[in-house]
Amino acid sequence: MILKKGDTGDAVEAVQARLGIKTDGIFGPRTEAAVKQFQRSRQLEDDGIVGPLTAAALGLNLEEFLTTDIQDSIRTTADGLLIHTSYLDKDEYLSGPTDKFYVFLHHTAGGHDPYATIRSWNNDDRGRIATQFVVGNRSVRGDTTHDGEVVECFPDEGWAYHLGKNNSSLLHPHSIGIEICNYGWVDPRGGKFYTYVNSVLPDDQVIDLGFEFRGFRYFHKYSEAQIGAVHQLLKEIRRRHDQVNLHAGLVEWIETQSPAEAFDFKPEACNGKIRGLLTHANTRKDKTDCSPQPLLIDMLRNL
Known part of the structure; x- marks a missing residue:
């Protein structure tokens, strides 16, 4: 599971909480900018996408947010x-x-x-x-x-x-x-x-x-x-x-x-x-x- 600009939901809120920004559950430009800044601080590729490496650095397991609910x-x-x-x-x-x-x-x-x-x-x-x-x-x-x-x-x-x-x-x-x-x-x-x-x-x-x-x-x-x-x-x-x-x-x-x-x-x-x-x-x-x-x-x- 990855998160990127345009995504919404609980997983996005969790990322925002770890980044210390507003938790509205919407992965918009501000969240993307905060992700890039965090990635640079951890010497990760600053693509603004929360993949496995970025999630791990944030202390999150994104798989926990997967659901069968449509x-x-x-x-x-x-x-x-x-x-x-x-x-x-x-x-x-x-x-x-x-x-x-x-x-x-x-x-x-x-x-x-x-x-x-x-x-x-x-x-x-x-x-x-x-x-x-x-x-x-x-x-x-x-x-x-x-x-x-x-x-x-x-x-x-x-x-x-x-x-x-x-x-x-x-x-x-x-x-x-x-x-x-x-x-x-x-x-x-x-x-x-x-x-x-x-x-x-x-x-x-x-x-x-x-x-x-x-x-x-x-x-x-x-x-x-x-x-x-x-x-x-x-x-x-x-x-x-x-x-x-x-x-x-x-x-x-x-x-x-x-x-x-x-x-x-x-x-x-x-x-x-x-x-x-x-x-x-x-x-x-x-x-x-x-x-x-x-x-x-x-x-x-x-x-």
């Missing part, structure tokens, strides 16, 4: 996509099982860290609200630790509420949700771009659609790593659920309608009549996720 595993898909698991508490989702017929794309309207999104769901008091998958982004400061990282927070047979009010009792229990870490629309003011929480996005993380979507022209840009990961994840979902038709819905609409129209509200989607790939905005008039960005549209055309 909650603590990482899956690799047929396309080589790593899917990390960080499961919610069991009272934060419904166990199912249910057949899945719909896939919904969302954005989180928040920061870059998928684990932070999952922790917020686990700790809030809103009930069983979550999506099965969350895809990380680069931070506003350019940290790419979580960029394109896919985290699964409950098992395939489970489900949770993620759409809000709609006109079909089928949509929540029979859908798979994917949250893309992204702030959504941004407001240009005084030469800067502000998110809805009034934080500033760097210019290279903003996209000008060239037209208005739901009243907004500028949006937080989906990263290439995110869209690549979503592409691979959608193909993995199709392998897991052969009844899911990813070419119905959004993929059809982008070929016959303008981007703004394709991503807009569809009464038949809200009514549960379109079994396929949809966005949150396809079922809600008050949402902007996901926005019709060229990178996302190109990916959908290549499904």
Whole structure:
């Protein structure tokens, strides 16, 4: 067993404790830097990876942290996509099982860290609200630790509420949700771009659609790593659920309608009549996720 940047869990906490740094269980840049410093102090290769030699120098046996529990595993898909698991508490989702017929794309309207999104769901008091998958982004400061990282927070047979009010009792229990870490629309003011929480996005993380979507022209840009990961994840979902038709819905609409129209509200989607790939905005008039960005549209055309 080795630990490296991007890993999470009890073993990471144990390493952090031995290093005398904050024990949050997340192997991020600060933990990597502390590992490298420790390795140099012990004349070990300073690669920032906790392997057998570094673990021994720390006085740890990482094998003690191995488990057969899927909650603590990482899956690799047929396309080589790593899917990390960080499961919610069991009272934060419904166990199912249910057949899945719909896939919904969302954005989180928040920061870059998928684990932070999952922790917020686990700790809030809103009930069983979550999506099965969350895809990380680069931070506003350019940290790419979580960029394109896919985290699964409950098992395939489970489900949770993620759409809000709609006109079909089928949509929540029979859908798979994917949250893309992204702030959504941004407001240009005084030469800067502000998110809805009034934080500033760097210019290279903003996209000008060239037209208005739901009243907004500028949006937080989906990263290439995110869209690549979503592409691979959608193909993995199709392998897991052969009844899911990813070419119905959004993929059809982008070929016959303008981007703004394709991503807009569809009464038949809200009514549960379109079994396929949809966005949150396809079922809600008050949402902007996901926005019709060229990178996302190109990916959908290549499904």
